[in-house]
Amino acid sequence: MPVTDQAFVTLATSDVYGLGALVLGHSLRHHRTSRQLVILITPQVSSSIRTVLDNVFDEVIEVNGLDSGDTAHLALMKRPDLGITFTKLQCWTLIQYSKCVFLDADTLVLCNVDELFDREEFSAAPDPGWPDCFNTGVFVFRPSLQTYGRLLQFAGVHGSFDGGDQGLLNSFFHNWAVKDIDKHLPFLYNLNTSSTYTYLPAFRQFGHEAKIVHFLGAVKPWSYKYNPQSRNAYQELDSPTGHHDPQFVNLWWKVYSSCVVPAVMKHEEVKLSN
Ligand code: UDP
Ligand code: MN
Numbered sequence: 001m002p003v004t005d006q007a008f009v010t011l012a013t014s015d016v017y018g019l020g021a022l023v024l025g026h027s028l029r030h031h032r033t034s035r036q037l038v039i040l041i042t043p044q045v046s047s048s049i050r051t052v053l054d055n056v057f058d059e060v061i062e063v064n065g066l067d068s069g070d071t072a073h074l075a076l077m078k079r080p081d082l083g084i085t086f087t088k089l090q091c092w093t094l095i096q097y098s099k100c101v102f103l104d105a106d107t108l109v110l111c112n113v114d115e116l117f118d119r120e121e122f123s124a125a126p127d128p129g130w131p132d133c134f135n136t137g138v139f140v141f142r143p144s145l146q147t148y149g150r151l152l153q154f155a156g157v158h159g160s161f162d163g164g165d166q167g168l169l170n171s172f173f174h175n176w177a178v179k180d181i182d183k184h185l186p187f188l189y190n191l192n193t194s195s196t197y198t199y200l201p202a203f204r205q206f207g208h209e210a211k212i213v214h215f216l217g218a219v220k221p222w223s224y225k226y227n228p229q230s231r232n233a234y235q236e237l238d239s240p241t242g243h244h245d246p247q248f249v250n251l252w253w254k255v256y257s258s259c260v261v262p263a264v265m266k267h268e269e270v271k272l273s274n
Helices: 014-029 048-055 072-075 080-093 114-118 145-158 163-170 198-210 244-272
Strands: 003-012 036-041 058-064 099-103 107-109 123-127 129-140 212-214 225-227 233-236
Touching: 003 014, 003 080, 003 107, 014 036, 014 048, 014 244, 036 048, 036 080, 048 058, 048 212, 048 244, 080 099, 080 163, 080 244, 099 114, 107 114, 107 225, 107 244, 129 212, 225 244, 233 244
Parallel strands: 003 036, 003 099, 036 058
Antiparallel strands: 099 129, 107 212, 123 129, 225 233
8 A cells, every 4th residue: 555644755956866866766666665756856957857757756846956055065075066965955844744765866776665664763874984974865754844944053053064964964963873773774775885895795794685775976877888788887997986886886777778768768759759
């Protein structure tokens, strides 16, 4: 039975992140989630991608970009694009839902993960770079205008120590590291696709149990090229190198080439013939 008051939520402020969100949406549908699929988009997303998103997500909601304006901190992280992730905070305004799970558009679901809705706000998995901080690519929350207001107020007063949503949310939900182990999602729900390289023995032992993978970092699956004959994603020699495990990048491309590309092309054809 579909559960109509709970939703998986993602965000795209551009067409490329929209393509990532489509792969994510297909992976959730493929594993037969009983929850609603919602995407927040900003005006930059083109009408073609919106139409394709409409076919995969139950709700496509346009919001205005929210920038932290904290360019100094962002420059420190060499990720000036991350300011836009403050837009993420607007997921707390989705009060038509009682509980939600936020997933970054660069995540991919490997099995049904509806059990995440058994968790409470604020549940998240450790960040691989600093495990006493949670990573904000996957988290469980309860939409609330009151919490949204408190978050914005907090942001105005304290800013974000990394210039993005992760720094802010870690300061706001500051006792996550020590207070309640039920709010620690297993790393398998937000497996950084470079973990193969950083802790290979653990990956060999536990990697097959991965439930959600996250292509964290500046290089994303859509920055790769794909050879459809060999079904291998590869990087061009002069492109910045990412360190994602190839099996996950290939899986992302499998979904992308079989479900997303045909839908986008079909839409383009319809547009051209009209
Ligand atoms: N995002 C977006 N447009 C951008 C950058 C980020 O829509 O230009 C959204 C998207 O949902 C993305 C999330 O914000 O997955 C967090 O950014 P990203 O995944 O690039 O950060 P990372 O996980 O690599 O730290
Ligand atoms: Mn991400």
